[in-house]
Amino acid sequence: MTLSLPATDRAGAATxxxxxxxxxxxxxxxxxTEAVGACWRxxxxxxxAQLYLAxxxxLARPLRREDVKETPRGHWGVCPPVNWMLANLGPLAACRPPGAELVVLHGAGHAGPxxxxxxxxxxxxDQAVGTPGWxxxxxxxxTAGFPHPERFGGEITPLIPGIRHTGGQLGPALAVAQGMVLDAPHRLVVPLIGDGELETGAMAAAWLARRALARGDHGAVLPVVLANGLRMGGPSLLAxxxxxxxRGYFTGLGYEPLIHDGTDLAGFRRLLAAAFARLRPLGEPGRQPVIVLTMPKGHTGPNEVAGRRIAGTPAVHKTPLKDPRRSDAEFTALAQWLASYRPAELxxxxxxxxxxxxxxxxxxRQQAPAAAKPAPAMGGQPWHRVSAVIRERAAAGEFRLFSPDEIASNRLNLADDGALPPWAVEILNEEICHAWLQxxxxxxxxxxxxxxxAFAPINTSLLAQHLKHRRLAYRTGTGGLPSINYLITSLGWRNTYTHQNPGLASAMLELxxxxxxxxxxADAPRAAAVLAAMLTGRDRVNFLITDKHPGPAFPPGPFRDELTDGAAIWPQLTDRGRPDLVLASAGDIPARELTAAAQTLRTTRPDVTFRYVHINDLAVLGPAPQxxxxxxxxxxxRLFGTATPVLLAVPTYPAAVRALLAARGQADRFTVVGYRDPGRPTTPAGLLEHCRLSAPALSAQATHMLKEHGR
Structure with a gap:
């Protein structure tokens, strides 16, 4: 949630x-202080009121039962401490320095109200509810429309104006905040972190992760821990x-904890001012402030009703009063609860x-439009071109490479002296890298x-959640953001048994x-060109699967169609006329093996006509409108025929590709060959044999398919 008019990330940004x-x-x-208190109320x-009032x-008149919703829905417990922070940060956002920006990041998705x-x-x-002004x-x-199932929903999403991060991703809020302030000295991000979130791996790593970020022109992060004592179902570990x-916990992490219980508004404003005075740009050495707000979950709500304890129990998480329209005791409690805020004064x-x-x-908030960047040129030897694309994009500015300690291992040469440039960051944590990227x-x-x-699938849940965020943001007309880009290499086809898992691509296709x-x-030159296009694109979530080891380079002629259409016929391996069999590859290792198989088949079966197709983007196999x-x-x-059998070799699990073809009604004539777990360690050659993806195995499979079809 942006609490001020944002400065652009480009021209005019604070230096x-x-x-x-x-x-x-x-x-x-x-x-x-009275204004802040009134805002909090x-x-x-x-x-x-959103939870309960129809x-x-x-409350211009005494509450009646017909004023109350038939079925109250939503989450109350997290709202009071979140509201406390929003009320206290508002004046600071209003008084920000020229060109500065203050962003509130909701870690908990339940704070929709x-x-x-x-x-x-x-x-x-104003405009979202269809009425002019207040x-x-x-x-x-x-109030009556909550949870607004057709408009906003009841939780934190970008459908609500000002939201920059969909809450509920479970853990990455602090790291996402760090990513937001990198190379943005004008920006302060305040992530609101539930104490239950502290128990996630991503959050636990993010406290330490700031040490991986080099000093530079960065903004600041002021974490706020909402230590309200409860997770959804019981006490948190922090409680x-x-x-x-x-205090010792956060001190040990290298922070300066500022703890407050929210009972003294004037005192908290002084504490918040002290935190602002101690802010340092991200990457600067020394202790950073962290605010620990110990306000109880559901504070200012009912303590108990008809002998049933509410405060301090999981009952405050959602609707503390379950049926006030029909329960006399709950109706009385609701009337007293709502009246305690004196809404007629507000x-x-x-x-x-x-x-x-x-x-x-x-x-x-107003959103500044993002400017497009020119596509970088390519040069150098095949795999070095991938590095060259990254370096040239970095030279244009406002770019970051994140990697879990694998830049050298992935053979990326980012500087002439072999050193790690300041725009590249490594930390041995996939989730933190994704959150920074996000x-x-x-x-x-x-x-x-x-x-x-093998390790990219760790981020499957984070990616699925962020895709939901982007879909919703796109619906509001706030698309046009840079793409989410993954370079997936060090492939399992050349790695040890424990490092074999192409599951991320499958999971993303299944969405x-x-x-x-x-x-x-199909090869490194093509991979470099695809990467260059990815880094200039918008509104996509891109996964580039490419082998870091040297491999054959194929004629570049068909690549323009591969890039624009997602697939193309390779004329050098295609016979004239209607084919008896279509050979199709996706990925460099399958292309290497299937082209070798094609050469063998052309020698052993000169009586058979073949067509060869390479698929540059597996997603294009899916049908419209999905x-x-x-x-x-x-x-x-035109590519695959209408009745011709097709042998398709892929670098992923085959099931997700079969599902794309099945959605087209084409699965029956496609034989898809891909990764199958060998169940034990084996050599790269042995793995190809086990998966029936070696050139001899593919040649044998093609021969079998021809016999099945009378050829």
């Missing part, structure tokens, strides 16, 4: 780390630690926030993650997501 200490001093002088009231959104309430108060929700119809639409232990009869509240609010691209800059094929492209070029970039039926028939 000096902003004076956030001065910002805090100005905010304290300009905005009275308004956010809490709107959060609770009408009477301002908070984000919607904040968007209403700031005016960012109004009573707009306020009623906000079992004493204050001394919590909103005018026209649905406008009071003058006092508006003093504490930032400006609504944060960097989400703020309009290009990036690449280079990793081993049937139109953003996904799985590139399988795959809008898929091959048109006419093109698919």
């Amino acid at each position: 000096v780390f902003p004076d956030w200490e001065q910002t805090a001093a100005q905010a304290a002088a300009r905005v009275p 308004a956010l809490n009231y709107l959060s609770a 009408d009477n959104p301002r 908070s984000a919607l309430a904040h968007a209403y108060l700031t005016g960012a929700l 109004s009573m119809p707009a306020l009623r639409a906000l 079992g630690m004493s204050g001394e232990d919590v 909103f005018t009869a026209q649905g406008r926030p009071s003058d006092l509240i508006r003093q504490a609010l930032p400006s609504p 944060g960097y691209t989400e703020t309009g800059r290009d990036a690449l993650l280079a990793t081993y094929e 049937e997501d139109s953003f996904v492209h799985v590139y399988t070029p 795959w809008p970039y898929g091959l048109r039926e006419q093109t698919f028939a």
Whole structure:
């Protein structure tokens, strides 16, 4: 959630780390504490009202049962501490230095009511609810329509104005924040981290991960831990630690913990000012501040009802009162709860926030358009061209390469002296690399993650969640972001048994997501050209699968069609006329083996006509409308025929490719050969034999298919 007008990441960006200490001093002088408190009450009231009210959104008259929703839905518990932070950060965003930007990143996806309430108060929700400005119809639409299943949903997504990160990815919020401020000295990101999230591997690694980032022109990250004591179903591990232990924990991580329970608003504003005074650019040595807010989960809600304890129990997580429309005790509790915020003081009869509240609010967010970059040129020897593409893109600026300690292993030569350039970062954690990549691209800059094929599947869940985020953002008209780019090499075909798992590509294809492209070029020159296109693209999630070891280079003539259509016929291996068998490859190792098999078949079966097709993007095998970039039926028939048997060799698990073909109704005539787990260690040659992907095995399979079809 952006709490200010953002500075562009390009022209006009600040070149000096902003004076956030001065910002805090100005905010304290300009905005009275009473305004911040009123804003917090308004956010809490709107959060609770969205869960429960079908009408009477301002409580202009005493609550009636018909004002209450039949079935309350949503999450309450996380809202009060999130609202506390939003209310306290608003004045700081409003008083930010010229050109600076303050972004709030929601780690927990359940704070949807908070984000919607904040968007209403700031005016960012105006057009989204279809009414001009603040109004009573707009306020009623906000509360009665929650969880807005056809518009916003009830959780944190980019459908809510100002959201830059979909909460609920479970763990990467801190690392995403780090990625957002890399090379952006004007930006401060405040990730709101649930104490349950602290128990995830990605979050645990992110505290240490900042040490992997070199000093440079970076912004700052101010982590805020919402230590509210509870996970969804019970006490968090952090809740079992004493204050001394919590302080020792964060001190040991290299941070300066600033702990507050939220009972003293003026005191918390002083603590927040102290945190701003201690901010350092990411990568700077020394302790960074971290705020630990120990406000109880569900604070300001009901403590107990009819002898049932609510506060301090998992009951506060969702709707603390389950059926207030029918339960007398719960109805009374709800009326008292909502009235405790004194909403008539907070909103005018026209649905406008009071003058006092508006003093504490930032400006609504506006998105700066991203500028396109020219495609880099290529040069050098085959695999070196891949490195050259990366280096040339980095030279154009606003680019980062992230890798889990595998740049050298993946044979990427990024500097003439062999050193690691400042724009490349290594850390032995796939999830952190993805989160950095996600944060960097989400703020309009290009990036690449280079990793081993076997370990890339660790990020499957993060990618699936981020694809949901991008789909929703695209629906709001805020697309045009740089693509998510993965360079997947050190392939299992040449690696040990434990390093064989091409599962990420399969998982991404199974999502049937139109953003996904799985590139399988036939050689290193083609891989370099594909990578250059990836690094200048927008609104895609690209996976380039390519072998880092030397291999054959194939005639470049058909490559233009491979790049534009996703697949092309190779004339040098194709006979005239209608073929008896189509041979198709995807990926460099399958192309190496299948072209060798084709040469053998042309010698041993001169009476048979063949067509050879290479597939540069597996995603084009899928049909419309699920795959809008898929091959048109006419093109698919031109490449693969309509009744001809096809032998298809792929570098992935074959099942996902079969599913794409089955969706076209074409699976019966395709024999797809790909990776099969050997169940034991074996040599690269042995693995190809086991998977029936060696040239002799493919030749034998082709001969068998010809016999089956009477040839």
